[in-house]
Amino acid sequence: MxxxxxxxxxxxxxxxxxxxxxxxxxxxxxxxxxxxxxxxxxxxxxxxxxxxxxxxxxxxxxxxxxxxxxxxxxxxxxxxTAIVRSWIGSDAHPATEFILRDHYFNSGRKNTGKILQRALNDHGAALAEDGIPGEATRQALQTILSRGNESQFLASLHERRKSFYRSCKQFPVFGKGWLNRSENAYRFASSLV
Known part of the structure; x- marks a missing residue:
């Protein structure tokens, strides 16, 4: 480690x-x-x-x-959360890796796959939002990260994560904590860019 x-x-x-x-x-x-x-x-x-x-x-x-x-x-x-690094293909993007690892640990693989696919679609990909980060999702992620502006992509992941939490049935019970976690995770990830 x-x-x-x-x-x-x-x-x-x-x-x-x-x-x-x-x-x-x-x-x-x-x-x-x-x-x-x-x-x-x-x-x-x-x-x-x-x-x-x-x-x-x-x-x-x-x-x-x-x-x-x-x-x-x-x-x-x-x-x-190790699988997240395989989606990215390297350890060259710790900010994106962190946001995805944190969401994965908190919400699981499929939910993390969905916020990832939605954020990628915000940046021009045309992915099914099925929560399965297959080859097309991985390629889109690696392509977007290779373009440079990781901060912009992080902002999309952050917005998609908050939207996911708001859509959860238990949002009235846990929502405030989830949104606080999302903000704190985004702040930490931004320090890694």
Whole structure:
């Protein structure tokens, strides 16, 4: 894990739990009743979705091995979202990679594929918005990024992400937090351009 990847993963963990600023602040928290990830989480790593990872990390925290738990969280985020880099084709666009990794970690592959396809269509692609980042989506992304103006593309991803959140059934419950997360993620991504 290089420094940029480590910063991306740490930022995603902070976006999941803004009280977690590093290993010493890592903690287990109860999920809201409306959350479908289970009952407990460690920075978005939930007992109901990834129980083996959650309980391993919890056992490290219970044993006072906070540094090891932190490194495990960072690695899990990167492993869980690694496919995003294959869509881009390289590590040359960390800003776009970060926004897509963060949305992937928060909302899953298909939803991330949809916001990506919509943003690409905003920039002249003619893609089906099926949420499956196949060869056509990857080619369009690589072409648009090779043109230069990544900041403009990031702005489209950001708008498409906010639109996605607004369309969710649970927006009345979680919407304010989702939009705050989107703004904070966009701010961090913009610093990587």
């Amino acid at each position: 290089n420094t940029t990847e480590k910063n991306m993963a740490a930022t995603i963990l902070r976006l999941e739990d803004d009280r977690v600023t590093g290993p010493d602040a890592l903690r287990v928290t109860r999920l809201p009743a409306a959350d479908k990830g289970g009952q407990w989480e460690i920075c978005g790593i939930c007992d109901g979705i990834e129980p083996d990872v959650f309980y391993h990390l919890k056992s490290l925290l219970d044993a006072g091995k906070k540094e090891e738990a932190w490194e495990g969280c960072l690695q899990y985020v990167l492993d869980n």
